[in-house]
Amino acid sequence: AQSVTQLGSHVSVSEGALVLLRCNYSSSVPPYLFWYVQYPNQGLQLLLKYTTGATLVKGINGFEAEFKKSETSFHLTKPSAHMSDAAEYFCAVIKAAGNKLTFGGGTRVLVKP
């Protein structure tokens, strides 16, 4: 069975500072990996994805994530936080031939001016 662990349910960053959200997964086979974002009062939307190829993937709004197989990690980063980045972020995995996502518990990001 797959599982996803997000370290830290809440993260507070200053505007302009680095955003780092941690995600580790456990899977018997290398999965596909995703980050979704949920802005207040909205549904989730796909931020970025890793399926195959380059392990550093770029997403919308300046976010990027790196798949590290040896560490079973897929951490999300953004060099400079903006107030509009305040949201909840979910890491998710799926098996290559699977049809169901498994989500982590989510990390809520607060951006301080």
Added chain:
Amino acid sequence: DVKVTQSSRYLVKRTGEKVFLECVQDMDHENMFWYRQDPGLGLRLIYFSYDVKMKEKGDIPEGYSVSREKKERFSLILESASTNQTSMYLCASSLVNKPYEQYFGPGTRLTVT
């Protein structure tokens, strides 16, 4: 612009009532999903459907049923609502060959008293 709509944003029901949550997508997607979202637990899959009249249990199907009579519509049914079903319910849809790229509705916050 792709769209997933849910029938209600907020719903308050009494214990024992039968509750219907409706979801409609306009993207001609084959897959549709129902999740519940609880703080610290992320999203957990209740049921999903890969075609009209086809359904598959997710991780937490107990106490729920679903109906998919038309491709664009997927209903979640709580046969006899209980207080532990108070939660945010999210519907999503995807193409059958991209189950990880899900489009979410805004959610229905259900309170059972």
